[in-house]
Amino acid sequence: MPSKDFDKLRDFLPLSLRRNAFAQGVLCLLPVMKSEPLQPKESEPNSTGALIRLVADLLENGDYGQRVLEVDSDNVRILEMNGALSATVPIAEIHNARNEPVVGGGRLEITTKNGEKLALISYTHTIAARFSEAARGIEQLAKGEELLVNLKPQKTHCEKCKRLLPEVDGVCPACVDRGKTLLRIARFMLPYKYWAIALASLAFLTTVLNLVPPILQGRLIDEVLQKHTNLPLLFQLILIWVAIALTSSLINITRDRIVAKLAGSIAADLRATVYRAIEFLQLTYFDKKQVGAIASRVTTDTDRVWGFLVEGVPYFLLNGLMLIGVAAFLFWTNWFLALCILAPIPVIITIAVRFWKPMTQMFYKVGQKWARFYIHLNESLNGIRVVKAFAKEDSEFDKFTRRNMELREAGVKADSRWFTIFGGMIFFSSLGTIICWLVGGAMVVRKELTLGEFYRIHAYLALIYGPIQWFAAVNNWFSRAMAGADRIFEIIDMEKEAYLHDNGLKLDIKGEVTFEDVRFGYDKSNPVLRDINFVAKPGEMIGLVGKSGAGKSTTINLIARFYEPDSGSIKIDGVDYREIELQHLRRQIGIVLQEPFLFNGTVAENIAYGKSDATMEEIVEAARAANAHNFIMMKPDGYDQMVGERGAKLSGGERQRVSIARAILHDPRILILDEATSSVDVETEKQIQEAIGRLVAGRTTFAIAHRLSTLRNADRLIVLDRGKIVEVGTHEELMEKKGVFHKLVETQSEIQEIIGFDLGQAEAAK
Amino acid sequence: MTTPTPENIRLFHEPRDVLRMTVNDEYSVVQVEPRWAAPLSHPGQLLGLMNSKGEEVMLLPKVASLNVQNQEVIQRELDRRYLTSTVHKIVSAKVEFGATYWTVITERGQRDFVVQSLQENAQWLGERHLVFVDIDHNRFEVPDLDKLDPQSRKFIDSIL
Numbered sequence: 028m029p030s031k032d033f034d035k036l037r038d039f040l041p042l043s044l045r046r047n048a049f050a051q052g053v054l055c056l057l058p059v060m061k062s063e064p065l066q067p068k069e070s071e072p073n074s075t076g077a078l079i080r081l082v083a084d085l086l087e088n089g090d091y092g093q094r095v096l097e098v099d100s101d102n103v104r105i106l107e108m109n110g111a112l113s114a115t116v117p118i119a120e121i122h123n124a125r126n127e128p129v130v131g132g133g134r135l136e137i138t139t140k141n142g143e144k145l146a147l148i149s150y151t152h153t154i155a156a157r158f159s160e161a162a163r164g165i166e167q168l169a170k171g172e173e174l175l176v177n178l179k180p181q182k183t184h185c186e187k188c189k190r191l192l193p194e195v196d197g198v199c200p201a202c203v204d205r206g207k208t209l210l211r212i213a214r215f216m217l218p219y220k221y222w223a224i225a226l227a228s229l230a231f232l233t234t235v236l237n238l239v240p241p242i243l244q245g246r247l248i249d250e251v252l253q254k255h256t257n258l259p260l261l262f263q264l265i266l267i268w269v270a271i272a273l274t275s276s277l278i279n280i281t282r283d284r285i286v287a288k289l290a291g292s293i294a295a296d297l298r299a300t301v302y303r304a305i306e307f308l309q310l311t312y313f314d315k316k317q318v319g320a321i322a323s324r325v326t327t328d329t330d331r332v333w334g335f336l337v338e339g340v341p342y343f344l345l346n347g348l349m350l351i352g353v354a355a356f357l358f359w360t361n362w363f364l365a366l367c368i369l370a371p372i373p374v375i376i377t378i379a380v381r382f383w384k385p386m387t388q389m390f391y392k393v394g395q396k397w398a399r400f401y402i403h404l405n406e407s408l409n410g411i412r413v414v415k416a417f418a419k420e421d422s423e424f425d426k427f428t429r430r431n432m433e434l435r436e437a438g439v440k441a442d443s444r445w446f447t448i449f450g451g452m453i454f455f456s457s458l459g460t461i462i463c464w465l466v467g468g469a470m471v472v473r474k475e476l477t478l479g480e481f482y483r484i485h486a487y488l489a490l491i492y493g494p495i496q497w498f499a500a501v502n503n504w505f506s507r508a509m510a511g512a513d514r515i516f517e518i519i520d521m522e523k524e525a526y527l528h529d530n531g532l533k534l535d536i537k538g539e540v541t542f543e544d545v546r547f548g549y550d551k552s553n554p555v556l557r558d559i560n561f562v563a564k565p566g567e568m569i570g571l572v573g574k575s576g577a578g579k580s581t582t583i584n585l586i587a588r589f590y591e592p593d594s595g596s597i598k599i600d601g602v603d604y605r606e607i608e609l610q611h612l613r614r615q616i617g618i619v620l621q622e623p624f625l626f627n628g629t630v631a632e633n634i635a636y637g638k639s640d641a642t643m644e645e646i647v648e649a650a651r652a653a654n655a656h657n658f659i660m661m662k663p664d665g666y667d668q669m670v671g672e673r674g675a676k677l678s679g680g681e682r683q684r685v686s687i688a689r690a691i692l693h694d695p696r697i698l699i700l701d702e703a704t705s706s707v708d709v710e711t712e713k714q715i716q717e718a719i720g721r722l723v724a725g726r727t728t729f730a731i732a733h734r735l736s737t738l739r740n741a742d743r744l745i746v747l748d749r750g751k752i753v754e755v756g757t758h759e760e761l762m763e764k765k766g767v768f769h770k771l772v773e774t775q776s777e778i779q780e781i782i783g784f785d786l787g788q789a790e791a792a793k
Numbered sequence: 794m795t796t797p798t799p800e801n802i803r804l805f806h807e808p809r810d811v812l813r814m815t816v817n818d819e820y821s822v823v824q825v826e827p828r829w830a831a832p833l834s835h836p837g838q839l840l841g842l843m844n845s846k847g848e849e850v851m852l853l854p855k856v857a858s859l860n861v862q863n864q865e866v867i868q869r870e871l872d873r874r875y876l877t878s879t880v881h882k883i884v885s886a887k888v889e890f891g892a893t894y895w896t897v898i899t900e901r902g903q904r905d906f907v908v909q910s911l912q913e914n915a916q917w918l919g920e921r922h923l924v925f926v927d928i929d930h931n932r933f934e935v936p937d938l939d940k941l942d943p944q945s946r947k948f949i950d951s952i953l
């Protein structure tokens with residue numbers, strides 16, 4: 028886009044927005060694949076031919092403001108918003124470019140061919156990922172490669188209301204189509220539509236029946252009580268009354284039973300839908316959210332929605348009808364009196380509208396305090412052993428007391444406020460009754476109204492003020508249900524793992540794994556793995572070594588496709604693994620995770636997790652192979668021993684061995700062992716090692732171990748350092764090379780000598 | 794090799810944008826990176842100088858113990874490395890649809906941001922010390938609630 032338009036667009040936005048809209052890189056340009064030679068002039072920096080154009084949100088002095096990164100086929104330039112050019116680096120001189128992550132954001136760093144390092148431009152986290160991508164683009168240009176970056180414009184503000192969006196490219200919660208959401212949740216009622224119709228009809232009937240007794244009572248007063256005669260009419264009217272009471276009770280019972288059925292079914296359906304959607308979410312989602320927050324979507328959010336669906340929607344119509352109906356009836360009976368007694372209603376509505384918002388805010392705050400209180404409670408109970416060990420009961424109690432007091436204050440404040448407002452509303456409602464007596468009473472005295480009519484009007488008053496209060500509350504109820512529904516649909520609509528592509532290949536894999544130029548970062552602006560290239564042949568055992576944090580676990584996370592590479596590709600048997608059906612792929616991969624997770628259940632169930640039809644013999648065989656059999660047999664219930672929540676009743680080493688057995692029974696083509704034997708003693712490890720040695724035959728295995736001697740059997744070792752492959756070779760080759768691996772081994776044996784365990788000796792003793 | 798002390802080191806940018814440290818003019822460490830040990834709880838104290846391998850070369854108890862020239866150089870580097878913001882004033886704050894929308898004035902100027910699920914993203918570091926993390930993981934720190942003006946405090950009190 029020529030920058031004139033850029034400026035025009037900028038002027039077009041409201042002032043308050045300009046800063047942010049631009050600061051957050053809303054406007055940027057897509058590659059215009061044209062490269063004409065440029066004569067950059069300071070006065071006219073916006074020449075055409077920009078391949079990349081990104082707006083940063085920090086000025087050189089660190090203030091918020093905009094600067095532009097412009098890259099064309101010859102130069103990288105930094106421009107100020109007034110058009111001044113502050114830096115130019117010719118592409119030809121660039122050695123590499125990268126996003127240097129710093130606290131709170133990042134900066135673009137370019138290293139020139141003569142070794143100079145230039146910090147070109149800084150920006151906050153909001154756009155760091157895009158600058159990281161731009162850095163890659165600059166590198167591609169510098170290497171004379173084709174420019175392949177993904178810099179499509181981001182949407183950070185709602186197009187309609189200009190509000191900041193909670194998530195980039197997300198939906199604006201203020202502008203989502205309520206009607207659409209409502210329709211969508213209403214769809215959950217479809218399977219039960221007959222029940223819902225029955226519910227509505229019955230509710231309608233109850234309402235109509237509720238209207239009858241006042242009529243009867245009115246007649247009773249006028250025609251029997253006041254006239255002191257006509258007992259047969261009394262009996263007749265009472266009989267009708269009894270019949271109506273009986274019918275309406277029956278109807279109520281039926282209605283409530285339908286409500287129970289509908290509520291239960293819809294709640295279950297909603298929970299199942301949400302859970303199913305969560306199951307298939309990508310792991311990146313789970314990295315960002317706390318488990319508690321995810322769980323609450325299954326419970327709280329679905330509760331709000333079904334509550335509203337079942338108890339809100341049917342009454343919405345009814346209460347509306349009732350309000351109109353009764354009001355009409357009142358006016359028809361006596362319009363003047365009706366007008367008088369309905370006078371306080373506008374006041375009540377005003378109070379409701381005026382105070383709901385601050386009230387919800389206060390309740391929201393109480394919710395926050397509860398959460399804080401609960402987090403502390405939860406944590407100190409979970410850590411009770413540590414609390415006791417450090418004799419910290421008193422200081423924990425102090426913390427508890429503080430949270431508790433905060434909660435008390437917020438609660439008292441909100442409740443007091445609520446009762447005040449509510450009291451006010453009650454007063455104005457009762458004002459209706461008082462007016463009714465005042466005006467109605469006077470009319471009765473003046474014989475403008477019979478006593479029976481007065482009584483009827485008085486009785487209907489309650490039928491008016493009830494729905495009014497319901498409507499005052501429903502707005503809040505409705506918005507909360509809609510917020511819940513939005514959160515539910517957010518999950519349902521979120522991008523899923525590619526599980527459900529049934530057009531994926533169902534490849535029975537041999538086990539060749541190829542990494543081609545793989546780059547990956549949990550946070551896209553900060554790659555954890557870079558330029559990873561290797562081929563693991565079928566049946567080969569690859570050892571992954573490197574310092575803590577080098578990216579070993581990340582590599583295997585990619586193999587299992589828990590995450591997908593940001594760029595480059597991973598191939599299995601020569602096929603890009605994104606084309607293979609995901610569940611089919613994972614069924615052929617067995618993993619022992621660094622932190623083994625066991626489910627609450629028996630040992631046998633845990634081992635058979637990946638193969639639920641395994642026979643007991645197979646389970647025992649797998650346990651033997653993992654060297655777990657003996658310890659399992661020593662448990663009182665053997666294979667039926669419960670392992671406790673997360674396997675807490677087993678020791679760390681026992682848990683590891685059970686999870687190895689689980690992977691073995693799974694019988695995978697690709698076996699992944701991430702520190703699978705880190706918590707067992709050397710002797711046990713050796714036994715497991717031998718067992719694994721037998722097992723890995725014919726399977727491609729990736730093993731990670733800190734005890735480097737563990738990887739002696741590996742066919743090849745891949746040494747990672749800060750996300751890059753630095754060495755590849757067999758144990759001997761790498762030892763001879765005296766490089767990074769050699770150094771790792773050296774330091775390790777030194778440490779082991781210090782702690783009195785010499786690997787060499789142990790080996791020799793054997 | 795002489796151990797680096799605040800007195801015997803010299804910090805300078807050489808080549809441009811690369812921080813270098815010489816100790817007693819005997820040897821130098823290239824690519825030094827200053828890092829606060831505890832920027833939130835103990836701001837301005839304990840500054841680690843790390844080398845390019847991520848190992849600490851020295852730990853300064855206070856930047857003020859350096860001479861003025863070194864201080865300036867370090868400050869320049871710190872300004873680049875810490876792009877966090879401290880809230881001076883809250884212009885507006887409102888809860889809507891489960892998200893909170895904030896407009897604040899920081900030492901860097903005015904900024905709008907959205908915080909989702911406050912229980913996770915409004916972190917209390919002390920009784921009156923608060924940090925907001927917006928949806929992009931930008932941090933906005935309120936070091937001491939009591940030092941804010943009453944209006945700003947009211948915004949926070951009404952929400953948290």
Ligand SMILES: Nc1ncnc2c1ncn2[C@@H]1O[C@H](COP(=O)(O)OP(=O)(O)OP(=O)(O)O)[C@@H](O)[C@H]1O
Binds near residue numbers: 574
């Ligand atoms: N879920 C995650 N989200 C963000 N960053 C992560 C995540 N998991 C790991 N990292 C970071 O990625 C880098 C590589 O981590 P990785 O787990 O691959 O290391 P590793 O080589 O397995 O180390 P170790 O030997 O300690 O297990 C580390 O800097 C780590 O902090």
Ligand SMILES: [Mg+2]
Binds near residue numbers: 581621701
């Ligand atoms: Mg790991």
